[in-house]
Amino acid sequence: MTGDRVTAAILIIGDEILSGRTQDTNTQTLARFLGVRGIEVIEVRIVPDETDRIAEAVNTLRAKADYLFTTGGIGPTHDDITADAVAEAFGTPLPENPEAVALLLGRYPGVELNAARRRMARIPEGASLIANPVSIAPGFQIGNVFVLAGVPAIMTGMLDDVAPRLRGGQPVVSRTVRVSGVGEGDIAQPLAAAARTHRDLSLGSYPFFDPAAGRYGSNLVVRGRDAAQVEAVVEELIRALGEAGVTGITRPE
Amino acid sequence: MTGDRVTAAILIIGDEILSGRTQDTNTQTLARFLGVRGIEVIEVRIVPDETDRIAEAVNTLRAKADYLFTTGGIGPTHDDITADAVAEAFGTPLPENPEAVALLLGRYPGVELNAARRRMARIPEGASLIANPVSIAPGFQIGNVFVLAGVPAIMTGMLDDVAPRLRGGQPVVSRTVRVSGVGEGDIAQPLAAAARTHRDLSLGSYPFFDPAAGRYGSNLVVRGRDAAQVEAVVEELIRALGEAGVTGITRPE
Numbered sequence: 001m002t003g004d005r006v007t008a009a010i011l012i013i014g015d016e017i018l019s020g021r022t023q024d025t026n027t028q029t030l031a032r033f034l035g036v037r038g039i040e041v042i043e044v045r046i047v048p049d050e051t052d053r054i055a056e057a058v059n060t061l062r063a064k065a066d067y068l069f070t071t072g073g074i075g076p077t078h079d080d081i082t083a084d085a086v087a088e089a090f091g092t093p094l095p096e097n098p099e100a101v102a103l104l105l106g107r108y109p110g111v112e113l114n115a116a117r118r119r120m121a122r123i124p125e126g127a128s129l130i131a132n133p134v135s136i137a138p139g140f141q142i143g144n145v146f147v148l149a150g151v152p153a154i155m156t157g158m159l160d161d162v163a164p165r166l167r168g169g170q171p172v173v174s175r176t177v178r179v180s181g182v183g184e185g186d187i188a189q190p191l192a193a194a195a196r197t198h199r200d201l202s203l204g205s206y207p208f209f210d211p212a213a214g215r216y217g218s219n220l221v222v223r224g225r226d227a228a229q230v231e232a233v234v235e236e237l238i239r240a241l242g243e244a245g246v247t248g249i250t251r252p253e
Numbered sequence: 254m255t256g257d258r259v260t261a262a263i264l265i266i267g268d269e270i271l272s273g274r275t276q277d278t279n280t281q282t283l284a285r286f287l288g289v290r291g292i293e294v295i296e297v298r299i300v301p302d303e304t305d306r307i308a309e310a311v312n313t314l315r316a317k318a319d320y321l322f323t324t325g326g327i328g329p330t331h332d333d334i335t336a337d338a339v340a341e342a343f344g345t346p347l348p349e350n351p352e353a354v355a356l357l358l359g360r361y362p363g364v365e366l367n368a369a370r371r372r373m374a375r376i377p378e379g380a381s382l383i384a385n386p387v388s389i390a391p392g393f394q395i396g397n398v399f400v401l402a403g404v405p406a407i408m409t410g411m412l413d414d415v416a417p418r419l420r421g422g423q424p425v426v427s428r429t430v431r432v433s434g435v436g437e438g439d440i441a442q443p444l445a446a447a448a449r450t451h452r453d454l455s456l457g458s459y460p461f462f463d464p465a466a467g468r469y470g471s472n473l474v475v476r477g478r479d480a481a482q483v484e485a486v487v488e489e490l491i492r493a494l495g496e497a498g499v500t501g502i503t504r505p506e
Contacts, residue, residue, distance in 0.1 A: 016459045018294045020284030021427070021474070024277070027299070031273030041271045043306075044299035046280070049457065053296075076438045077458040077471075078445035108438075116441030134464065151462045174274070185329045185361075188369030192331035204302070205330040206269045209404045211387065218330075221274070 006039045006169035009061035012046040013054055013072035013082055014150055026071045026148075026155050033159055038169030038225075039067065049073060054085035062089075062145050067166065072150030074139060076116040083140075086147055087124040097123035100138055107136035131161040141165065170225045175234045179241065180217035180248040190240035191220060198233050200224065217248065259292045259422035262314035265299040266307055266325035266335055267403055279324045279401075279408050286412055291422030291478075292320065302326060307338035315342075315398050320419065325403030327392060329369040336393075339400055340377040350376035353391055360389035384414040394418065426480045428487045432494065433470035433501040443493035444473060451486050453477065470501065 010030055016022040024046065031041045042065055047053045054073070062068040073082030087094040100121035104113055120137040123129065130139035130146065134157040139148045146162055148155045179187055184207050195203040201224040209216045220237065224230045234251075241249055263283055269275040277299065284294045295318055300306045307326070315321040326335030340347040353374035357366055373390040376382065383392035383399065387410040392401045399415055401408045432440055437460050448456040454477040462469045473490065477483045487504075494502055 012297075014459075015455065015457055016474070017280070018284060018297065019425075019427070019476075020281045020288055020294075022459065023281050027270070028273045028276050031271060035273055041273075042301065044265075044271065044297075046297035048295065075458070075460060076436075077441045078448050079457045114438060114442065116445070117438040119441075120438075135462065135469075151460055153462050153464055172272075174272070183329075185367060185370040185373075188330045188372075189367065192369070195331050202268065204268055204332045205328065206267075206275065207328060207404055209388065209406050211406055216388075221269070223272075 004038070004169045006067075006167060007042045007065040008034050008039050008067040008069060009042060009065040010044040011054070011057050011061055011068060011070040012044065012150075013049065013070060014046075015048050015079075017046050017072075018048055025152050026150070029152065029156055030069055030071075033163075034166075036171060037163075037166060038171040039166065040169070040172070049079045049081060051081050051085045051088060054082060055089040058086055058089040058145060062143065066144060068145045069148060070145065071148045071155050074120065074137070074147060074149055076120050076137075080119070082147060083122050083124065086142060086145065090124060090126075090142055092125045092142075094122045094124055096121045097127075097129070099129055103129075103136055103138060130158050133157045133160065172223050172225055173227045173230045174221055174223045175230050176252055177220040177222070177234060177237060177241070178217060178250045178252050179220065179246055180215070180250070182217055182246055182248055184218050186244070187218060187220065187241060187246055190237065190244045190246075194233060194237045194240060198224075198229075201230065201233060203233075203237075219252070257291070257422045259320075259420060260295045260318040261287050261292050261320040261322060262295060262318040263297040264307070264310050264314055264321060264323040265297065265403075266302065266323060267299075268301050268332075270299050270325075271301055278405050279403070282405065282409055283322055283324075286416075287419075289424060290416075290419060291424035292419065293422070293425070302332045302334060304334050304338045304341060307335060308342040311339055311342040311398060315396065319397060321398045322401060323398065324401045324408050327373065327390070327400060327402055329373050329390075333372070335400060336375050336377065339395060339398065343377055343379075343395055345378045345395075347375045347377055349374045350380075350382070352382055356382075356389055356391060383411050386410045386413065423478045425476050425478055426483045427474055427476045428483050429505055430473040430475070430487060430491060430494070431470060431503045431505050432473065432499055433468070433503065435470055435499055435501055437471050439497070440471060440473065440494060440499055443490065443497045443499075447486060447490045447493060451477075451482075454483065454486060456486075456490075472505075
């Protein structure tokens, strides 16, 4: 695909994802949020709560993509070490940020801002805060890195303050042709032919299989930045599938 | 945590995950399958359908962990390039495997094994097949790398043939203490104290927040390989939380 390409990487931080205790959903939320803005996710990594591992991934991914989004590890407990790791990655100090302290003092009126809560005010020097409309404790942006909460409702809430900071690309248009009751082996040839003819588009086959319902087939997805071209290729593909004797073709969208 | 440590990495392959079109669930399925066998997942990566990117991730991750599991990209369509990428990573040829051809011929009796389906029989030299009880087309193992299907029902089906090949570790025991209606800032100090006293265990705090239900709190998770020690620390932690004035403590498991 050509055009104005803007890329992002995602770093999910947390032992609870790696252990299988928690199902990550932030990747999909972020990918969709970025997708409609024409920003393409090129890599995701999930790493444990270890400072050096986080810092290493931050430095690798912020160099690979236009933007890096991290989720998790910015709360008040001892295992919340993302701010430390990002400061280490950037080689910057991690002082208490007066603006963040003020936000937290407002959040807990009449309550002592204990040492644990003060930890949440430690923000790498040079970073700007990201507003948290849900539970106040802010995220932050430093360079091209956006450091967000891990709790899905809070992470999602922070995106309102992230959106205006992003340079979008030309959004990708995606159209799906579904074939049901047909194996991928029966659609591979016409699909590959269309992919060869239109190398500037992305053509993918995403099979599904539901043994309980006895449903199987594949979603054939055509993606590109020119909506008219994508639509023309979809119609060409449907014609070619028909000529190859494939039945059970629908357009779910 | 000490003891017999066995590690794994996971490589999820597929544009449909990176675009947010599909929610990955294979990571959690694999993490739980490995967890009960005492195999610790130390990193997950999600990469697009690009041969060089897959090959690079395979080589990095197979060196980092005792085992690497890949999911996705082993079907018959043109975008199924995982076998090519793994062969490239190992520097081995990718011939048609007679055993795989025989399996596919049996799967489609009386049907021509077209060029697309024959692609699924290309297996890196030196690899052994992994049985696919769902849709027959096999995965494969080469060295410490297990190459599995991406469709969740098929990936899960393949694990039966993977399990006996793995050297397990000492399983990790995990116990949860739930605090409800309490912010993490109020439990951070007793939790950190327990973590400092028991550095051979892993103590984590995984906050939850459900704005619709107005539910918030945190799951405090104690993990270790000695069940009696884990239980003792859980009781110590509950005592310390009570002494710090925390109420709303339950044990969900």
